[in-house]
Amino acid sequence: MATPSIKEVAHRAGVSVGTVSNVLNRPWIVAPATRQRVQDSISALGFVRNEAARHLRAGKSRTVGLVVLDVANPFFTDLAEGAEALAYEHDTVVMLCNSKTDPVREGHHLDQLEQQRVLGILITPFDSNDPRLTALVDRGTPVVLVDRTADRGLCSVSVDDQLGGRLAGNHLIESGHRRIAFIGGPFSMQQVADRMAGIKTVVGQADHVDLQEFEVDVTGVVEGRAIGEKVAAMPAKSRPTAAFLANDLLALGFLQAMAVAGLRVPRDMAIVGYDDIDFARAAAVPLSSVRQPAELLGRSAMELLQEEVEAAERHRHRQVIFQPDLIVRESSDFKRR
Amino acid sequence: MATPSIKEVAHRAGVSVGTVSNVLNRPWIVAPATRQRVQDSISALGFVRNEAARHLRAGKSRTVGLVVLDVANPFFTDLAEGAEALAYEHDTVVMLCNSKTDPVREGHHLDQLEQQRVLGILITPFDSNDPRLTALVDRGTPVVLVDRTADRGLCSVSVDDQLGGRLAGNHLIESGHRRIAFIGGPFSMQQVADRMAGIKTVVGQADHVDLQEFEVDVTGVVEGRAIGEKVAAMPAKSRPTAAFLANDLLALGFLQAMAVAGLRVPRDMAIVGYDDIDFARAAAVPLSSVRQPAELLGRSAMELLQEEVEAAERHRHRQVIFQPDLIVRESSDFKRR
DNA sequence: CTTGGTGATTTAGACGATTCAATTGGGCGC
DNA sequence: GCGCCCAATTGAATCGTCTAAATCACCAAG
Numbered sequence: 001m002a003t004p005s006i007k008e009v010a011h012r013a014g015v016s017v018g019t020v021s022n023v024l025n026r027p028w029i030v031a032p033a034t035r036q037r038v039q040d041s042i043s044a045l046g047f048v049r050n051e052a053a054r055h056l057r058a059g060k061s062r063t064v065g066l067v068v069l070d071v072a073n074p075f076f077t078d079l080a081e082g083a084e085a086l087a088y089e090h091d092t093v094v095m096l097c098n099s100k101t102d103p104v105r106e107g108h109h110l111d112q113l114e115q116q117r118v119l120g121i122l123i124t125p126f127d128s129n130d131p132r133l134t135a136l137v138d139r140g141t142p143v144v145l146v147d148r149t150a151d152r153g154l155c156s157v158s159v160d161d162q163l164g165g166r167l168a169g170n171h172l173i174e175s176g177h178r179r180i181a182f183i184g185g186p187f188s189m190q191q192v193a194d195r196m197a198g199i200k201t202v203v204g205q206a207d208h209v210d211l212q213e214f215e216v217d218v219t220g221v222v223e224g225r226a227i228g229e230k231v232a233a234m235p236a237k238s239r240p241t242a243a244f245l246a247n248d249l250l251a252l253g254f255l256q257a258m259a260v261a262g263l264r265v266p267r268d269m270a271i272v273g274y275d276d277i278d279f280a281r282a283a284a285v286p287l288s289s290v291r292q293p294a295e296l297l298g299r300s301a302m303e304l305l306q307e308e309v310e311a312a313e314r315h316r317h318r319q320v321i322f323q324p325d326l327i328v329r330e331s332s333d334f335k336r337r
Numbered sequence: 338m339a340t341p342s343i344k345e346v347a348h349r350a351g352v353s354v355g356t357v358s359n360v361l362n363r364p365w366i367v368a369p370a371t372r373q374r375v376q377d378s379i380s381a382l383g384f385v386r387n388e389a390a391r392h393l394r395a396g397k398s399r400t401v402g403l404v405v406l407d408v409a410n411p412f413f414t415d416l417a418e419g420a421e422a423l424a425y426e427h428d429t430v431v432m433l434c435n436s437k438t439d440p441v442r443e444g445h446h447l448d449q450l451e452q453q454r455v456l457g458i459l460i461t462p463f464d465s466n467d468p469r470l471t472a473l474v475d476r477g478t479p480v481v482l483v484d485r486t487a488d489r490g491l492c493s494v495s496v497d498d499q500l501g502g503r504l505a506g507n508h509l510i511e512s513g514h515r516r517i518a519f520i521g522g523p524f525s526m527q528q529v530a531d532r533m534a535g536i537k538t539v540v541g542q543a544d545h546v547d548l549q550e551f552e553v554d555v556t557g558v559v560e561g562r563a564i565g566e567k568v569a570a571m572p573a574k575s576r577p578t579a580a581f582l583a584n585d586l587l588a589l590g591f592l593q594a595m596a597v598a599g600l601r602v603p604r605d606m607a608i609v610g611y612d613d614i615d616f617a618r619a620a621a622v623p624l625s626s627v628r629q630p631a632e633l634l635g636r637s638a639m640e641l642l643q644e645e646v647e648a649a650e651r652h653r654h655r656q657v658i659f660q661p662d663l664i665v666r667e668s669s670d671f672k673r674r
Numbered sequence: 675c676t677t678g679g680t681g682a683t684t685t686a687g688a689c690g691a692t693t694c695a696a697t698t699g700g701g702c703g704c
Numbered sequence: 705g706c707g708c709c710c711a712a713t714t715g716a717a718t719c720g721t722c723t724a725a726a727t728c729a730c731c732a733a734g
Contacts, residue, residue: 003454003477005720016684021722031682046476051452052398053720055389056689071433072414080408084435093449096408096433098421112430115388117340139383140340221615256619278558282589284621342690353714358692368712390690393719 004045013041024049055117063093064305065113066298067106067123068146070219071098073249074277075294076124079146082298083122090306092119099126101185101218107132114141120305122146122298128190142308146301147292148190149319155304157297157320161191164290165198167326168244168272171288173206176336177242177270181212183227183254184246185219192246195274199244212240219246224253231269232261241336242270248277248289255283255331266334276327286329293322341382350378361386392454400430401642402450403635404443404460405483407556408435410586411614412631413461416483419635420459427643429456436463438522438555444469451478457642459483459635465527479645483638484629485527486656492641494634494657498528501627502535504663505581505609508625510543513673514579514607518549520564520591521583522556529583532611536581549577553587561587565594568606578673579607585614585626592620592668603671613664623666630659 006024010017015034022030023038030038041047055061066083068076084094095113099106103126110132113121120142125133128148137143143154150156172180182199184192196213203211214231216223224245231239231254245251251273255265263269265285273280276291300320308315343361347354352375359367360375367375378384392398403420405413417433424431432450436443440463447469450458457479462470465485474480480491487493509517519536521529533550540548551568553560561582568576568591582588588610592602600606602622610617613628637657645652 006722007720017721018684018686018723019682022683025722029682034682046472048451048476050393050454050720051449052389052392052454053689054722056387056393056691056719057721057723059689061389071408071417072411074409077409080435088445096435098417098433108425112388114385117387117389135383139385221619225619252616252619279589279616282558282562282593282616282620284619343692344690354691355693355714355716356712359713362692366712371712387690390719391692393721394690394692396719 003050004047005050006047009038009041009045009047012045013038061117061119062091063095063116063118064302065095065097065109065116065118065121065123066146067097067099067109067113067121067125069099069101069124069126071096072220073247073275074279075247075275075292078294079298079301082295082300083302084298086299086302086306092306101126101189103127103130110136114139119309120144122301122305124148127188142305144301144305144308147297149321150317153317155301155308155317155319157300157304157322159292159297159322159324161194161324162198162201164274164292164324164326165195165200165244166202167198167324168195168274168290169199169202171326171328171332172242172244172270172272173202173209175242175270175332175334177240178208179210179212179238179240179242181214181231181240181243182246183214183216183224183243183250185216185250187213187215195244195246216250219250221249221253221256224250224255225257226253228254228257229261232257232263241268242272242332244272244274246274248273248275248280248287251287251289251331252279252283255285255287259284266330266332270332270334272326272332281329283331285331288329288332289327291325291327297322340387341384342387343384346375346378346382346384349382350375398454398456399428400432400453400455401639402432402434402446402453402455402458402460403483404434404436404446404450404458404462406436406438406461406463408433409557410584410612411616412584412612412629415631416635416638419632419637420639421635422632423636423639423643429643438463438526440464440467447473451476456646457481459638459642461485464525479642481638481642481645484634486658487654490654492638492645492654492656494637494641494659496629496634496659496661498531498661499535499538501611501629501661501663502532502537502581503539504535504661505532505611505627506536506539508663508665508669509579509581509607509609510539510546512579512607512669512671514577515545516547516549516575516577516579518551518568518577518580519583520551520553520561520580520587522553522587524550524552532581532583556584556587558586558590558593561590561592562594563590565591566598569594569598569600578605579609579669581609581611583611585610585612585617585624588624588626588668589616589620592622592624596621603667603669607669607671609663609669618666620668622668625666625669626664628662628664634659 010020097109145156149158273289276289280287280289347357434446482493486495610626613626617624617626
């Protein structure tokens with residue numbers, strides 16, 4: 001009843017386990033007649049290879065871990081898609097883990113992945129300087145940072161977040177806005193910090209432009225709506241006329257709050273999001289957004305990892321950086337004054 | 338350099354491997370002094386358990402597979418969330434797999450999961466009568482169908498899709514619509530077929546109501562927009578005045594196409610979606626939708642699986658069915674004539 | 675009829691953790 | 705001082721697969 005092992009297959013086919021293993025791994029060295037007999041036995045018994053045993057024997061597994069901040073965010077879904085596509089070509093399996101921007105969950109997933117002796121890990125870490133991460137790398141698990149730039153000693157693929165911030169900032173300033181809000185996830189997260197730094201730079205260079213910062217813990221639609229309500233409640237004199245949000249989910253929630261509060265977008269409030277997820281275009285007011293090449297990001301990360309895994313020693317860590325694009329849609333398409 | 342094994346830990350601590358294993362699994366039977374020594378050795382060496390070896394020895398793994406039709410769909414994300422929460426309590430890991438409504442990908446994932454000897458599989462199958470699935474079950478992997486009702490011989494958790502269809506249909510009929518469109522993913526998928534059957538029932542009972550059916554292959558925003566353009570291009574006399582879409586992603590795309598075509602929602606076209614994802618509320622016109630308790634669905638599925646895994650023989654397969662709710666929002670809030 | 679060679683198959687260890695029966699050592703009672 | 709018992713520890717077998725080395729069978733050449 002229990003799943004048969006190679007041993008039963010061998011017995012039924014009247015050969016040794018070695019031969020069965022050969023049929024599985026080097027069929028060409030087995031005589032055709034024997035091969036057929038073994039294959040018949042395999043299908044008769046419904047034999048399925050035991051990955052754990054293979055892994056133990058081989059000393060390395062065939063799975064790669066991918067730890068993302070939020071699977072519900074289409075940006076990461078696309079990213080996962082790219083990673084998985086390449087993994088498939090390498091006969092490798094991707095284990096998708098959702099840290100939900102929670103260091104505890106993240107740590108738990110890392111522990112599990114290390115215990116599984118994964119080939120390597122692609123991760124958008126909560127904190128790229130996390131000592132746990134460093135320890136993991138020191139113990140020998142290849143890690144590629146995703147959507148985050150590694151300083152050294154690690155591969156990474158990322159998008160120039162400062163540029164993204166500058167693109168959004170310039171656009172809003174050129175549209176005539178003088179009071180701009182930046183709204184984003186924990187400022188301790190590098191992406192968020194960089195996007196903020198980007199817009200700060202251009203705001204600093206412009207005259208009479210004021211940047212207000214709002215911090216949120218979680219970057220979902222709900223939180224965006226909450227901040228939106230808060231901003232809408234400000235007196236019109238001091239209320240920002242434009243908002244740049246660190247991701248589209250936030251922006252969508254924010255947009256919705258504007259509608260509820262009776263503020264017109266983009267006339268009363270211009271909005272620029274980040275990631276350019278599919279929904280951005282489908283929003284009440286189509287959302288301007290800074291687009292990141294998510295799928296490409298995932299693919300490249302996997303590429304770097306495979307390279308590191310295969311090339312072993314002669315591998316040099318690299319930091320790949322992509323450029324974001326600003327996609328202007330109706331939500332910010334309004335020249336003030 | 339390579340990850341140390343229990344053997345090195347034992348050697349360094351001056352004990353046998355058995356003792357190290359005891360520290361790991363039954364610390365209380367080890368003398369405190371020894372235990373401490375072993376623990377020091379573990380952290381000095383950076384020892385990490387090898388899950389493959391544990392699994393091989395134990396004969397069963399600690400991971401559960403979850404195969405969904407589309408990770409990008411928030412419905413499945415929420416579902417995964419529920420499943421994962423419960424898995425965590427059982428010291429179990431969830432392996433999230435995305436079949437993308439593609440039988441080939443689905444098959445590939447099932448193969449991988451079976452090779453990994455997962456504890457069990459939660460799956461929203463493309464086709465619940467797939468012989469591959471049956472074979473898998475026969476070979477001994479516990480399977481729980483999710484968002485789909487098993488006939489017998491399997492556990493399942495699902496939502497009454499026919500009821501969902503009836504709810505939507507009744508609402509639209511009562512609102513005075515006489516030409517209604519049903520738009521959905523492959524009709525071969527049971528969920529879709531059931532939702533359609535549901536609305537068909539009530540349409541059949543009403544007088545002078547006409548139902549038009551539109552089939553799509555993939556259920557994303559893009560496809561919804563495409564169908565929307567097609568429908569909008571119909572002559573006003575024969576064009577439906579209301580559309581019921583088999584999921585919210587489709588509905589959002591459809592909604593967008595209406596806006597582009599200059600059709601007012603809900604006046605010219607009422608829309609009802611399915612799943613009630615967060616975005617539904619945040620849409621251009623807040624979307625009416627049939628809500629499914631996604632997280633609860635995932636949790637319950639995992640519950641059934643754990644029950645089957647633990648209770649072994651005295652387990653009786655059960656089919657749990659939840660009730661959907663119709664959430665009426667602006668997109669269908671208009672009485673015709 | 676023996677020797678050599680070739681191609682096919684078998685044998686025998688790993689791999690790392692777990693478990694259980696077997697052993698050791700110390701303390702205590704008599 | 706002897707024996708006994710219990711707690712602590714050890715040693716060996718096991719899980720399923722893979723691989724390198726060893727063996728086997730068979731045939732051709734000498």
